[in-house]
Amino acid sequence: MYSYEYPRPALTVDCVIFGLDENDLKVLLIERAHDPYEGCWAFPGGFVDMDETTETAAKRELWEETGIKSMFLEQLYTFSGVERDPRGRVVSVAYYALVKLIDYNDQVRASSDAKKAMWFSVNEMPALAFDHAEIFEMALQRLKGKVRYQPIGFELLTEKFTLSQLQKLYEIILNKELDKRNFRKKILSMDLLVELSERQQGVSHRAAKLYQFDKEKYTALESKGFSFEL
Amino acid sequence: MYSYEYPRPALTVDCVIFGLDENDLKVLLIERAHDPYEGCWAFPGGFVDMDETTETAAKRELWEETGIKSMFLEQLYTFSGVERDPRGRVVSVAYYALVKLIDYNDQVRASSDAKKAMWFSVNEMPALAFDHAEIFEMALQRLKGKVRYQPIGFELLTEKFTLSQLQKLYEIILNKELDKRNFRKKILSMDLLVELSERQQGVSHRAAKLYQFDKEKYTALESKGFSFEL
DNA sequence: TCAAAAGTGTTCCGAATACACCCATGA
DNA sequence: TCATGGGTGTATTCGGAACACTTTTGA
The missing domain is CATH 3.90.79.10 (Nucleoside Triphosphate Pyrophosphohydrolase)
Incomplete structure (x- = not known):
């Protein structure tokens, strides 16, 4: 007691x-x-x-x-x-x-x-x-x-992912559709994703490139006042 | 015990x-x-x-x-x-x-x-x-x-205030200077301030108009998905 | 008449949006 | 050969940023 x-x-x-x-x-x-x-x-x-x-x-x-x-x-x-x-x-x-x-x-x-x-x-x-x-x-x-102003969404995906998966993630969480080209343009322009040489496996359509989130790069940019915003 | x-x-x-x-x-x-x-x-x-x-x-x-x-x-x-x-x-x-x-x-x-x-x-x-x-x-x-995406700054001011006081508030909190014209344009375009017929008293220069924050209007707009952003 | 702050518009630039077709792959 | 998702560029619009002078008032 x-x-x-x-x-x-x-x-x-x-x-x-x-x-x-x-x-x-x-x-x-x-x-x-x-x-x-x-x-x-x-x-x-x-x-x-x-x-x-x-x-x-x-x-x-x-x-x-x-x-x-x-x-x-x-x-x-x-x-x-x-x-x-x-x-x-x-x-x-x-x-x-x-x-x-x-x-x-x-x-x-x-x-x-x-x-x-x-x-x-x-x-x-x-x-x-x-x-x-x-x-x-x-x-x-x-x-x-x-999720809109910090790249925490990546925590919900596996290490390697396709851009479509990432987009889907945002669509599910934000509960609204996003334009594919605009999404890719924006997310790639941030320069936070590393394009891998690998591709998706076992899909019955064109295999998508795999990407990885670069946490070091993000931390570096962030400390220089960079703001992630989707 | x-x-x-x-x-x-x-x-x-x-x-x-x-x-x-x-x-x-x-x-x-x-x-x-x-x-x-x-x-x-x-x-x-x-x-x-x-x-x-x-x-x-x-x-x-x-x-x-x-x-x-x-x-x-x-x-x-x-x-x-x-x-x-x-x-x-x-x-x-x-x-x-x-x-x-x-x-x-x-x-x-x-x-x-x-x-x-x-x-x-x-x-x-x-x-x-x-x-x-x-x-x-x-x-x-x-x-x-x-303070940048919710109008809580008004809590720091008196009921009635001038636009310059409001701008000063943001400058102090955000610790950077803001452009007077752009600030006024933006804050007024939100349609959250009521312009009073009163003016500043006892200042040794042109007296500024007094404004008031309209909380009802804000709550109404907010519920319609409006976002305050400075 | 001077000092001090109030008040006011326009131009420019970059970012967000809208939008449609061809490509690669496995079934 | 077809179905499925992958991948790509441009034109338009809108909002943010930069910028300077006139007005009012009390001292």
Whole structure:
């Protein structure tokens, strides 16, 4: 038992994990096995230990619940509604993460059997536990906003990708169609993509060139006041 | 005494309060009266009560420490470094606020005597307690970023203002000079300002027209997908 | 009459948009 | 040979940036 002179809220983290498949932006949810909200879907999360930051806690939860180790992770917002957890006062620091979905599909599915984790399209979300619907809304808004002026979209793709895949990504996230020629013109003019000598494999049409995002180049440009904007 | 099965970090809020005077963007600091960091300057803040959200707590602290009641207030970031407070584990949710400085100068000064509150130019900051230097940096960056695509700058001015004052505001915050004609053209073309029939008083040169920000109009436009961008 | 800030338009340039056809490949 | 997506250039429009002089007012 731990005693304090004044009462303290419990502190947790919750993670909104975004992944992209062929046609959809998805998030990973976990089915709750216990009350409250038993059977309800919720974002993975848990208590913050005394010797870790909230960010470390978020990474740990992600690892424990999905097997995903390294990814883009950013603090979203701290939710502190007095009644947000029926068990008592719980303040939660929410994070959002971007993962290369296909890389981790198997691990997640493996851990699914134990914990019932599942990817849901952001357009077909089930009812969520606690105030997670609010967290979700904010995470989606943040992603939509951020993707336009920071090259974080690449975190959702594999290392090598075609320009069409990249365009599709933006179309899915921003939820609007983009012109192919204008998109390519703009993205290539930024000089952040490396054209590889490889090409797409096993497609029944002309194979597209593969590209890679050059993070060093981006960091260099950024520090010189360059702004990525789609 | 309050006892828990697992240890819990203490939860606090800290507030970065921005105000604008003639020539400078300023923040309000409080001189610490006790250890740790006695005599050091720090942002106003304190513990979160069990029956209030972090936002409520931030507003309360602001009221207690400065007498300022209503202002723009937004969550900044949650700081959770394990060693950020030498007394033990303390997680702090930081907020930033924008106030019409001249309105509150007196109240703040009144409370100054008791608590030693003082406005510091953001360009002449003293050493800060805890990790408050980090909080400050983030708050300033956030303000600079946000001011460009949301009309929050008006929160720093009085109800009625001249276009030159508004331009000065942006020049101070963004830290660069703007062209007068282009600025006026742009800001007026947004149709968010109401031109009043009044004029400036007591200046020893041609008196400028006074304007007012039309919040209703902005909310209406915003919901129709309008984007404020300077 | 001088100092100090208010107020006002036009030109130029670059970026964003709109738009349609041929090419390569595997089935 | 056909279906499927890959790949490419130009003309137009719109917004941002640069730029200087006249007006008003109180001291």
